[in-house]
Amino acid sequence: MPKFVIERELPGAGQLSQDELHAIAVKSNSVLADMGGRAQWLQSFVTDDKIYCVYVGDDADAVREHARVGGFPANVVSQVAGTIDPTTGE
Template sequence: MPKFLIERNIPGAGKFTPSDLKAISQKSCGVLGSMGPDIQWVHSYVTDDRIYCVYQATDEALVRRHAELGGFPADRVDRVYSVIDPATAE
């Protein structure tokens, strides 16, 4: 299944409490549960004013539909074609 990187502009995201992050995660998982197996959340990175999420989905439209149903911004959605790391240099 293709992998996507989603950039969500959320001012103050880095100041969210663990309770805030739990609520956001629960909302996301609830929406995903209603959408079926063609979309999966892998993990997210929280920075000062953005959350970057990694999803697997059959297509970008599903990623955008998840954002719409959950009330989450999806300011940028990019398909990931490759992953590199230090081992790639070997």
């Protein structure tokens, strides 16, 4: 499955409480369960005003469907073309 990075604009994201983050994760998991494996959430990074999420999925439309059904913003959905890390330079 291709990997995607989703940029979600969410003003004040960095101020969300653990309970609020928990509720978001519960909703996300519920929507994904109903999608029958067409998308899978790997992890998210919360910044001051955005959440960056990493997913694998059948295609970008599956990732956008998850956002739409869950009521989550998905301002930018980008398919990952490759990865690099410090070992790439060795």
